[in-house]
Amino acid sequence: MNLDDRVEKMIENYLQYGRPSEVARIRSAYAFALEAHRDQFRADGEPYITHPLAVAEIVIDIQLDADSVIAALLHDTVEDTPVTYDDIKEKFGEAVADIVDGMTKLERIPYSSKAEQEVENLRKMLLAMSKDIRVILIKLADRLHNIRTLDAKPEAKRREIALETMDVYSPIAHRLGITKIKWELEDRALKYLDPIGYDEIVSALESTSGTREDMIGSIKACLSARFEELGLKNIYIEGRVKHIYSIYRKMFMQNKTIDEVYDLYAVRVIVDTKEECYNILGIIHDMYKPIPGRFKDYISTPKPNLYQSLHTTLIGRMGIPFEVQI
Numbered sequence: 001m002n003l004d005d006r007v008e009k010m011i012e013n014y015l016q017y018g019r020p021s022e023v024a025r026i027r028s029a030y031a032f033a034l035e036a037h038r039d040q041f042r043a044d045g046e047p048y049i050t051h052p053l054a055v056a057e058i059v060i061d062i063q064l065d066a067d068s069v070i071a072a073l074l075h076d077t078v079e080d081t082p083v084t085y086d087d088i089k090e091k092f093g094e095a096v097a098d099i100v101d102g103m104t105k106l107e108r109i110p111y112s113s114k115a116e117q118e119v120e121n122l123r124k125m126l127l128a129m130s131k132d133i134r135v136i137l138i139k140l141a142d143r144l145h146n147i148r149t150l151d152a153k154p155e156a157k158r159r160e161i162a163l164e165t166m167d168v169y170s171p172i173a174h175r176l177g178i179t180k181i182k183w184e185l186e187d188r189a190l191k192y193l194d195p196i197g198y199d200e201i202v203s204a205l206e207s208t209s210g211t212r213e214d215m216i217g218s219i220k221a222c223l224s225a226r227f228e229e230l231g232l233k234n235i236y237i238e239g240r241v242k243h244i245y246s247i248y249r250k251m252f253m254q255n256k257t258i259d260e261v262y263d264l265y266a267v268r269v270i271v272d273t274k275e276e277c278y279n280i281l282g283i284i285h286d287m288y289k290p291i292p293g294r295f296k297d298y299i300s301t302p303k304p305n306l307y308q309s310l311h312t313t314l315i316g317r318m319g320i321p322f323e324v325q326i
Protein backbone atom coordinates (compact mmCIF):
# COMPACT_ATOMS: atom_id res chain seq x y z
CA MET A 1 0.00 0.00 0.00
CA ASN A 2 1.44 3.45 -0.82
CA LEU A 3 1.86 6.11 1.86
CA ASP A 4 -1.19 8.19 0.93
CA ASP A 5 -3.46 5.14 1.04
CA ARG A 6 -2.01 4.13 4.39
CA VAL A 7 -2.73 7.60 5.80
CA GLU A 8 -6.34 7.42 4.59
CA LYS A 9 -6.73 3.94 6.07
CA MET A 10 -5.24 5.18 9.35
CA ILE A 11 -7.72 8.07 9.52
CA GLU A 12 -10.57 5.70 8.71
CA ASN A 13 -9.48 3.38 11.56
CA TYR A 14 -9.13 6.31 13.96
CA LEU A 15 -12.69 7.40 13.14
CA GLN A 16 -13.99 3.98 14.22
CA TYR A 17 -13.63 5.25 17.79
CA GLY A 18 -12.13 8.77 17.73
CA ARG A 19 -13.32 12.34 17.26
CA PRO A 20 -13.83 13.69 13.72
CA SER A 21 -12.74 17.12 14.98
CA GLU A 22 -9.21 15.76 15.58
CA VAL A 23 -8.63 14.52 12.03
CA ALA A 24 -7.17 17.82 10.80
CA ARG A 25 -4.57 17.80 13.61
CA ILE A 26 -3.60 14.21 12.82
CA ARG A 27 -3.18 15.02 9.13
CA SER A 28 -1.11 18.04 10.00
CA ALA A 29 1.13 15.97 12.32
CA TYR A 30 1.68 13.47 9.50
CA ALA A 31 2.65 16.27 7.08
CA PHE A 32 4.98 17.71 9.73
CA ALA A 33 6.71 14.34 10.35
CA LEU A 34 6.96 13.63 6.61
CA GLU A 35 8.77 16.93 6.12
CA ALA A 36 11.03 16.51 9.18
CA HIS A 37 12.19 13.00 8.16
CA ARG A 38 12.20 13.66 4.40
CA ASP A 39 15.89 12.80 3.81
CA GLN A 40 16.06 9.83 6.18
CA PHE A 41 15.75 6.12 5.54
CA ARG A 42 15.24 3.00 7.67
CA ALA A 43 17.75 0.14 7.79
CA ASP A 44 15.50 -1.76 5.33
CA GLY A 45 15.77 1.09 2.80
CA GLU A 46 12.21 2.36 3.31
CA PRO A 47 11.62 6.11 3.77
CA TYR A 48 11.85 6.89 7.50
CA ILE A 49 8.24 8.13 7.68
CA THR A 50 7.05 4.51 7.32
CA HIS A 51 8.18 3.96 10.92
CA PRO A 52 6.27 6.74 12.74
CA LEU A 53 3.29 5.97 10.50
CA ALA A 54 3.39 2.30 11.52
CA VAL A 55 3.67 3.28 15.19
CA ALA A 56 0.61 5.55 14.81
CA GLU A 57 -1.27 2.64 13.19
CA ILE A 58 -0.50 0.43 16.22
CA VAL A 59 -1.53 3.23 18.59
CA ILE A 60 -4.86 3.45 16.75
CA ASP A 61 -5.17 -0.31 16.91
CA ILE A 62 -5.21 -0.08 20.73
CA GLN A 63 -7.55 2.92 20.44
CA LEU A 64 -5.51 5.64 22.12
CA ASP A 65 -6.57 9.28 21.89
CA ALA A 66 -5.70 11.85 19.20
CA ASP A 67 -2.77 13.35 21.18
CA SER A 68 -1.24 9.86 21.33
CA VAL A 69 -1.66 9.35 17.58
CA ILE A 70 -0.05 12.75 16.94
CA ALA A 71 2.78 12.04 19.39
CA ALA A 72 3.34 8.66 17.70
CA LEU A 73 3.72 10.39 14.32
CA LEU A 74 6.18 12.89 15.84
CA HIS A 75 7.95 10.58 18.30
CA ASP A 76 11.35 10.49 16.58
CA THR A 77 11.47 14.09 15.35
CA VAL A 78 13.20 15.61 18.39
CA GLU A 79 15.69 12.74 18.62
CA ASP A 80 16.56 12.49 14.93
CA THR A 81 15.79 15.83 13.24
CA PRO A 82 16.30 19.56 13.98
CA VAL A 83 12.71 19.80 15.32
CA THR A 84 12.59 21.00 18.96
CA TYR A 85 10.27 20.58 21.94
CA ASP A 86 9.10 24.17 21.46
CA ASP A 87 8.28 23.62 17.77
CA ILE A 88 5.98 20.76 18.74
CA LYS A 89 4.48 22.63 21.68
CA GLU A 90 3.67 25.61 19.49
CA LYS A 91 2.10 23.56 16.70
CA PHE A 92 0.46 20.65 18.54
CA GLY A 93 0.21 21.74 22.19
CA GLU A 94 2.02 21.04 25.43
CA ALA A 95 0.55 17.56 26.04
CA VAL A 96 1.88 16.23 22.71
CA ALA A 97 5.26 17.94 23.24
CA ASP A 98 5.53 16.36 26.71
CA ILE A 99 4.76 12.87 25.38
CA VAL A 100 7.39 13.21 22.63
CA ASP A 101 9.86 14.53 25.21
CA GLY A 102 9.15 11.56 27.51
CA MET A 103 9.79 9.16 24.63
CA THR A 104 13.04 10.88 23.69
CA LYS A 105 14.24 10.49 27.29
CA LEU A 106 13.30 6.80 27.42
CA GLU A 107 15.41 6.32 24.29
CA ARG A 108 18.46 7.38 26.28
CA ILE A 109 18.13 4.91 29.14
CA PRO A 110 20.84 2.31 28.60
CA TYR A 111 19.96 -1.35 28.84
CA SER A 112 23.02 -3.41 29.65
CA SER A 113 22.65 -5.83 32.52
CA LYS A 114 21.02 -9.22 32.43
CA ALA A 115 20.72 -9.40 36.21
CA GLU A 116 17.05 -9.87 37.07
CA GLN A 117 17.22 -7.33 39.88
CA GLU A 118 18.45 -4.59 37.61
CA VAL A 119 15.93 -5.40 34.93
CA GLU A 120 13.22 -5.13 37.55
CA ASN A 121 14.57 -1.74 38.58
CA LEU A 122 14.61 -0.66 34.96
CA ARG A 123 10.98 -1.65 34.54
CA LYS A 124 10.01 0.30 37.63
CA MET A 125 12.00 3.28 36.48
CA LEU A 126 10.39 3.26 33.05
CA LEU A 127 6.93 3.19 34.56
CA ALA A 128 7.72 5.81 37.18
CA MET A 129 9.57 8.16 34.85
CA SER A 130 6.68 8.71 32.59
CA LYS A 131 4.17 10.83 34.43
CA ASP A 132 1.94 10.17 31.47
CA ILE A 133 1.17 6.51 30.79
CA ARG A 134 0.73 7.31 27.10
CA VAL A 135 4.52 7.62 26.85
CA ILE A 136 4.91 3.94 27.77
CA LEU A 137 2.04 2.84 25.54
CA ILE A 138 3.51 4.57 22.48
CA LYS A 139 6.95 3.23 23.43
CA LEU A 140 5.49 -0.29 23.31
CA ALA A 141 4.06 0.44 19.85
CA ASP A 142 7.47 1.80 18.79
CA ARG A 143 9.20 -1.36 20.03
CA LEU A 144 6.63 -3.55 18.30
CA HIS A 145 7.29 -1.96 14.92
CA ASN A 146 11.06 -2.07 15.49
CA ILE A 147 10.95 -5.79 16.22
CA ARG A 148 8.65 -6.41 13.23
CA THR A 149 11.39 -4.95 11.03
CA LEU A 150 14.39 -6.38 12.87
CA ASP A 151 15.60 -8.54 9.96
CA ALA A 152 17.15 -5.42 8.44
CA LYS A 153 19.50 -5.00 11.43
CA PRO A 154 22.88 -6.74 11.94
CA GLU A 155 22.91 -10.01 13.90
CA ALA A 156 24.33 -8.62 17.17
CA LYS A 157 21.79 -5.80 17.22
CA ARG A 158 18.91 -8.23 16.63
CA ARG A 159 19.84 -10.27 19.67
CA GLU A 160 20.21 -7.21 21.87
CA ILE A 161 16.80 -5.84 20.87
CA ALA A 162 15.16 -9.25 21.23
CA LEU A 163 16.59 -9.69 24.76
CA GLU A 164 15.57 -6.23 25.84
CA THR A 165 12.08 -6.86 24.45
CA MET A 166 11.72 -10.06 26.48
CA ASP A 167 13.23 -8.64 29.69
CA VAL A 168 11.77 -5.16 29.77
CA TYR A 169 8.97 -4.48 27.29
CA SER A 170 6.96 -7.69 27.39
CA PRO A 171 6.66 -7.55 31.22
CA ILE A 172 5.48 -3.94 30.98
CA ALA A 173 2.87 -4.87 28.36
CA HIS A 174 1.84 -7.72 30.65
CA ARG A 175 1.43 -5.45 33.65
CA LEU A 176 -0.58 -2.97 31.67
CA GLY A 177 -2.81 -5.75 30.39
CA ILE A 178 -2.06 -5.13 26.70
CA THR A 179 -2.07 -8.79 25.84
CA LYS A 180 -2.15 -8.50 22.08
CA ILE A 181 1.07 -6.47 22.00
CA LYS A 182 2.70 -8.61 24.66
CA TRP A 183 2.09 -11.80 22.64
CA GLU A 184 3.44 -10.38 19.42
CA LEU A 185 6.53 -8.92 21.18
CA GLU A 186 7.30 -12.29 22.75
CA ASP A 187 6.75 -14.38 19.63
CA ARG A 188 8.90 -12.09 17.52
CA ALA A 189 11.66 -11.85 20.16
CA LEU A 190 11.70 -15.64 20.55
CA LYS A 191 12.23 -16.06 16.81
CA TYR A 192 15.58 -14.27 17.20
CA LEU A 193 16.58 -15.73 20.56
CA ASP A 194 15.90 -19.40 19.76
CA PRO A 195 15.12 -19.79 16.05
CA ILE A 196 15.24 -23.61 16.24
CA GLY A 197 12.82 -23.92 19.16
CA TYR A 198 10.57 -21.37 17.49
CA ASP A 199 10.50 -23.28 14.18
CA GLU A 200 9.79 -26.55 15.95
CA ILE A 201 6.61 -25.15 17.49
CA VAL A 202 5.50 -23.36 14.34
CA SER A 203 5.74 -26.55 12.28
CA ALA A 204 3.95 -28.60 14.93
CA LEU A 205 1.15 -26.02 14.92
CA GLU A 206 1.02 -25.83 11.12
CA SER A 207 0.67 -29.58 10.74
CA THR A 208 -2.61 -29.48 12.68
CA SER A 209 -3.80 -26.02 11.72
CA GLY A 210 -6.96 -27.26 9.93
CA THR A 211 -7.97 -29.42 12.89
CA ARG A 212 -7.25 -26.54 15.24
CA GLU A 213 -9.53 -24.00 13.63
CA ASP A 214 -12.25 -26.68 13.35
CA MET A 215 -11.90 -27.64 16.94
CA ILE A 216 -12.21 -24.11 18.29
CA GLY A 217 -15.11 -23.38 15.95
CA SER A 218 -17.03 -26.46 17.01
CA ILE A 219 -16.52 -25.84 20.74
CA LYS A 220 -17.74 -22.26 20.32
CA ALA A 221 -20.80 -23.48 18.41
CA CYS A 222 -21.67 -26.11 21.05
CA LEU A 223 -21.35 -23.61 23.87
CA SER A 224 -23.48 -20.93 22.27
CA ALA A 225 -26.18 -23.47 21.32
CA ARG A 226 -26.31 -24.68 24.93
CA PHE A 227 -26.41 -21.12 26.36
CA GLU A 228 -29.23 -20.24 24.00
CA GLU A 229 -31.15 -23.36 24.98
CA LEU A 230 -30.90 -22.26 28.62
CA GLY A 231 -32.10 -18.76 27.72
CA LEU A 232 -28.83 -17.08 28.73
CA LYS A 233 -28.21 -13.73 27.06
CA ASN A 234 -25.34 -11.29 26.55
CA ILE A 235 -22.64 -13.91 26.53
CA TYR A 236 -19.60 -13.28 24.37
CA ILE A 237 -17.47 -16.25 23.29
CA GLU A 238 -14.06 -16.07 21.66
CA GLY A 239 -11.47 -18.72 20.86
CA ARG A 240 -7.73 -18.63 20.46
CA VAL A 241 -4.76 -20.86 19.91
CA LYS A 242 -2.06 -20.24 22.50
CA HIS A 243 0.74 -17.97 21.29
CA ILE A 244 4.11 -19.47 20.41
CA TYR A 245 6.22 -18.16 23.28
CA SER A 246 3.84 -19.42 25.92
CA ILE A 247 3.84 -22.90 24.33
CA TYR A 248 7.64 -22.62 24.25
CA ARG A 249 7.81 -21.84 27.96
CA LYS A 250 5.76 -24.89 28.83
CA MET A 251 7.66 -27.22 26.48
CA PHE A 252 11.22 -26.16 27.14
CA MET A 253 11.03 -24.92 30.70
CA GLN A 254 8.63 -27.53 32.08
CA ASN A 255 9.96 -30.23 29.76
CA LYS A 256 6.63 -31.16 28.15
CA THR A 257 5.70 -32.30 24.67
CA ILE A 258 3.28 -30.20 22.66
CA ASP A 259 0.52 -32.77 23.41
CA GLU A 260 0.99 -32.14 27.10
CA VAL A 261 0.26 -28.44 26.76
CA TYR A 262 -3.35 -28.49 27.93
CA ASP A 263 -4.26 -24.95 27.10
CA LEU A 264 -3.06 -24.99 23.49
CA TYR A 265 -6.69 -24.34 22.63
CA ALA A 266 -8.62 -21.94 24.76
CA VAL A 267 -12.09 -20.55 24.66
CA ARG A 268 -12.96 -17.41 26.55
CA VAL A 269 -16.50 -16.82 27.75
CA ILE A 270 -17.27 -13.27 28.81
CA VAL A 271 -20.30 -12.53 30.98
CA ASP A 272 -21.56 -9.53 32.94
CA THR A 273 -21.39 -10.67 36.56
CA LYS A 274 -19.36 -12.80 38.96
CA GLU A 275 -22.39 -15.00 39.67
CA GLU A 276 -22.78 -15.77 35.98
CA CYS A 277 -19.14 -16.89 35.84
CA TYR A 278 -19.78 -19.64 38.38
CA ASN A 279 -23.09 -20.52 36.72
CA ILE A 280 -21.39 -20.91 33.31
CA LEU A 281 -18.67 -23.02 34.92
CA GLY A 282 -21.34 -25.46 36.17
CA ILE A 283 -22.96 -25.62 32.74
CA ILE A 284 -19.64 -26.30 31.00
CA HIS A 285 -18.61 -28.98 33.50
CA ASP A 286 -21.93 -30.63 32.77
CA MET A 287 -21.24 -30.58 28.99
CA TYR A 288 -17.61 -31.77 28.98
CA LYS A 289 -15.52 -33.84 31.34
CA PRO A 290 -13.15 -31.61 33.36
CA ILE A 291 -9.55 -32.71 34.00
CA PRO A 292 -9.03 -32.99 37.78
CA GLY A 293 -6.64 -30.51 39.35
CA ARG A 294 -6.85 -28.06 36.45
CA PHE A 295 -9.52 -25.73 37.89
CA LYS A 296 -8.28 -22.29 38.97
CA ASP A 297 -10.35 -19.63 40.63
CA TYR A 298 -8.71 -16.29 39.87
CA ILE A 299 -11.89 -14.53 40.97
CA SER A 300 -11.41 -15.36 44.64
CA THR A 301 -7.59 -15.13 44.20
CA PRO A 302 -6.77 -12.59 41.45
CA LYS A 303 -3.42 -12.68 39.66
CA PRO A 304 -0.84 -10.01 40.67
CA ASN A 305 -1.88 -7.88 37.68
CA LEU A 306 -5.47 -8.01 39.05
CA TYR A 307 -6.67 -10.41 36.34
CA GLN A 308 -9.80 -12.23 37.49
CA SER A 309 -11.46 -15.24 35.92
CA LEU A 310 -12.20 -18.94 36.27
CA HIS A 311 -10.02 -21.40 34.34
CA THR A 312 -10.87 -25.02 33.76
CA THR A 313 -9.56 -27.69 31.38
CA LEU A 314 -11.91 -30.11 29.67
CA ILE A 315 -11.68 -33.08 27.38
CA GLY A 316 -12.97 -32.22 23.94
CA ARG A 317 -13.69 -34.16 20.78
CA MET A 318 -11.20 -36.95 20.06
CA GLY A 319 -9.82 -36.62 23.58
CA ILE A 320 -8.06 -33.34 22.88
CA PRO A 321 -7.99 -31.13 25.99
CA PHE A 322 -8.92 -27.46 25.85
CA GLU A 323 -9.07 -24.69 28.39
CA VAL A 324 -12.05 -22.50 29.12
CA GLN A 325 -11.55 -19.08 30.71
CA ILE A 326 -14.69 -17.50 32.08
Ligand code: MN
Nearest residue numbers: 051075076142
Ligand atom coordinates in the same frame (compact mmCIF):
# COMPACT_ATOMS: atom_id res chain seq x y z
MN1 MN B 1 10.86 5.06 16.91
